[in-house]
Amino acid sequence: MASYLFKRILATIPVMLFVAIFIFLLLRLTPGDPAAIIAGDFATTEQIAEIRKKLGLSEPLWKQFFIWFGNALQFDLGESFYYKKEVSELILNRIEPTFSLSLITIIFTVCVAVPLGTMAAYTQGSWVDRFIMGFSVMGFSLPVFVIGYGVIYVFSLKLQWFPVQGYTRIGDSVFGWLHQLILPSLALSVIFIAFIARMTRTSVLEVLSEDYIRTARAKGQTESKVLMRHALRNAAVPVVTVIGLAIAILIGGVVVTESVFNIPGLGLMTVEAVLNRDFPTVQAVILFFSVIYVLINLLVDLSYTLFDPRIRY
């Protein structure tokens, strides 16, 4: 196991290097000049050039890259062109909302999707199965922001059960934090519930046709034990894989939900940084997300050993 872990960690190095080079070049090759934006409408060409020099943008690309990457390896992610604050500070300030939203969403998703998929598989061909799969198709089809607007209209504006927008830090109020995350999590979870429910149904269906399931029933096991102890556990590996993918997609894809519900997370910050060509911020956030993805993939792979004792590293 230790050797496997070590090899996986080593394997992240070329991945991170590739991501760093890719995002660095992508930003530099995109049209737009942060110096011109920062300088403002009344700046002369000479003033813009001066700002570009101060930001280090007039250096050769290779030099800019090595300076930035060298600093990043020492955990110095640079300073935002606009906010004049350390990018690491900006990221730390925005992590909590994004992670909170992602965490609540994934917990809700798993708690709903796995039982739904299992129920659909167990009642294959019945109206329950068709209803759940129909809901799944609808979940794929509706954009998150449409669902968001819908739940806001019903639960915030009409019923006034939940706030329209905003975020309360967990340190300020745990209940307030949860209260404000319920609607955005609900909106965001629909597509993931649809996806994971379908995957669970497929996986459980496959397992339910196995001989050991027939054996368990022949031995007099109750249906609930057959499902929970035998079927689900063996169906878990592909489902966990999909859940892991969903977490990764979720963390990087919350920007629309953050925009609609005004949650000051990393997604919103990244979009604004891209539009403003705030290179240090964009580079740092992309690198950060890459690390998260790699870690999630590693955890998913390691979790297989919990579900399937045949898998060993």
Next chain:
Amino acid sequence: MIKLSKSKFAALLAAGLTAAATLAALPTKAISETELRVMPHSGLKILDPIWTTAYISRNHGYMIYDTLFGLDTAGNIHPQMVDTVSRSGDGMTVTMTLRDGLKFHDGAAVTAEDVVASINRWGSKDAMGQKMLGFVDDLSATDAKTFVFKLNTPTGLIELALAKPSSNVPFIMPARIAATPGSEQISEYIGSGPFVFNEAEWEPGTKVVYDKFDDYVPRSEATDGFSGAKIAKVDRVVWTPLRDQQQAVNALIAGEIDIIEAVPADLLPLLKESDQVYLKDANPAGFQYTFRFNVLHPPFDNPKIRQALLYAFNQEDFLDATIGNPELYKTCKALFVCGLPFETDAHMDGLLESNFAKARELLQEAGYDGTPVVLMHSTNVASLTNLAPVAKELMEAIGLNVDMQSMDWSTLVARRSKKEPPAEGGWNAFATAWTAGDLFNPVAMAFLNSGCDRALFGWPCDDEIERLRDQFARATSLDEQKDVVAQIQKRWTEYPTHIHLGQWNQLSGLRNGVEGYLDAGVSVFWNISKN
């Protein structure tokens, strides 16, 4: 088949409903009744209102800084921090004194030295400030409250420039902060304005907090625009930008915010339906759309071809395409904005009426050879997006070959600073907008600057316009200034530097019970009370 007993099912259902009811009954975070929650038109990024011209930074400046003079809603100049102004008989010396009791947020008294340093920093960046300082041989503090301008030529520009309402505004800062070169941003945010910047609670991009400055000494006159008493009637002002405009409207209706600074025109009907909110125009003179030429390259290096567009364009088409609601826009042939002191229609007969025949005639006289016009089209600023397509259509109607290139605003900003030919990454034209406060006289109007390389992007180069702008700056009476304005407008029809595409207004949305929002021309938050 899995069976759930009725009692278990009932228990689960009861638990779920109880949880939902509990959460729904949870109080939202307690908010002070004297906290004003504002959705500004943009997120605040740069805190130095001298370093940048961004309107949000200007608005931030008005919260925490004060100015020497201020305009009232009719455009008249009044002293603000200044107590007295006196001129020598020959007009070559202007002496000003500060009011008593003025303090910075750190408790230090505002002195004449702070004023001198602040004016110098502002003048190093601002075109109008540079123009003003061009008349000044010496500016110095003679005692703690008195500062003196020694002029090389009499001018009426001193008070006019120091009352400049929009970017860059000559805000007064402590001398040690104003000593920061104009090429660098300040790092301390201490002013003497009615609010204090709460740096500890600042969350870049998401929240800005201002606290009432208890030691602010307002003037005794009635509040009128930027002049008169500036009284902070709430304890805190919190700016929270919302990216989703629909959500901002929802939040205002639900009572989660108190003011939306700029409501998009298409969402106004939603607010009009609600009995919880009302609408107000904080900027009666509004905004002006502008079409800017690049005179460095063909075809717009030829003034006659630019003149052809004065005949080809009409303002109604642009305004209808972007604003849509005639209640929110008006056509205005005056270059210096309808509703402000230098409004005039002189020499504008026949222009901006889509006289295609006349426009084609001028193109032919100019010898237009089909050179493509690279028209930059910004796609992500809602208020500007539809301008370029309308311009394209009108230009093609008279025979111009238009290459409209779409890009986001950041790309456009980068490209407009390039002087290369259009085929090598340069440009010929683009459209933008200014607030009326930036356009109210020939010196303030940046696009009119025809100083060649010293001009703004587009780089018009005309000695006559520059001579007339100087003449305006030298004028010492309003009548004299108005006369020069008419001459400038005439010269502009011969040498167009840009074309004004009409005026429009953007309304603010406010909760009932929020009162006192001023129609100063810029969103300011003194004088506002909340019940």
